């Protein structure tokens with residue numbers, strides 16, 4: 166998928182500013198703080214809203230042909246909800262109809278339920294599910310019918326650790342031969358599942374690369390030191406501290422510094438989270 170110079174304003178807010186990204190096969194992460202523009206970009210990709218300018222294209226299909234685009238996309242919105250009176254199976258059938266599936270919807274619904282391990286709840290009403298189960302249903306409706314492109318907006322928010330692990334595996338499987346785009350705040354999720362990563366900041370693309378490439382960009386900028394409590398406070402005044410642990414009454418800290426710091430510190434291998442923080446701060 167080729168996103169070319171896409172911009173979007175909401176009244177005075179410039180939510181996206183000339184965004185250029187190419188998404189190939191595999192899992193792509195969109196990482197950015199609150200308000201960075203992740204949801205806006207996903208809503209444009211899924212044709213829920215339209216960009217002010219710029220173009221999107223995938224395998225010869227232009228985003229001017231909305232019906233064609235919708236047929237090849239599955240979407241889990243950040244705020245997902247469904248009719249509480251419907252059962253899991255009924256709600257998925259409803260989605261299958263909206264997607265224009267005729268023959269084969271039954272099998273597609275069963276497969277979607279199986280992919281998120283909701284078999285036991287297939288005939289329960291949505292109102293009776295836990296929050297994490299509703300989240301899983303959301304994932305099921307996004308993968309229903311095996312779409313070529315899957316867009317999931319903060320899919321792991323609200324999942325328990327076991328579910329999160331299972332979901333990461335599912336995303337990895339989905340990424341084979343397809344384009345999966347996910348947004349998240351959780352840097353761990355990105356490292357676990359994403360082949361590529363785009364960092365958005367205030368509507369602009371900061372960088373695109375593999376997690377490894379992005380980590381290596383912060384090479385030489387991350388330091389670690391053992392300091393007293395007072396020194397830790399002083400350090401925090403003029404350096405970005407990325408980690409701190411209490412150790413023998415003092416602190417083991419990690420921090421960002423472009424130059425060799427004036428306290429006793431040793432260079433550290435950057436973590437993805439630190440590279441992200443450093444890139445955003447710049």
Ligand SMILES: Nc1ncnc2c1ncn2[C@@H]1O[C@H](COP(=O)(O)OP(=O)(O)OP(=O)(O)O)[C@@H](O)[C@H]1O
Pocket residue numbers: 175176178179180197198199200201202203204205206243
């Ligand atoms: N419907 C809207 N009307 C007006 N402004 C909006 C609307 N939707 C989003 N915005 C603004 O556009 C910017 C981008 O918002 P967006 O929801 O795309 O960010 P996000 O990266 O998804 O954030 P989060 O991590 O909090 O979900 C923000 O400044 C937001 O306030």
Ligand SMILES: [Mg+2]
Pocket residue numbers: 203204205243318
């Ligand atoms: Mg969002």
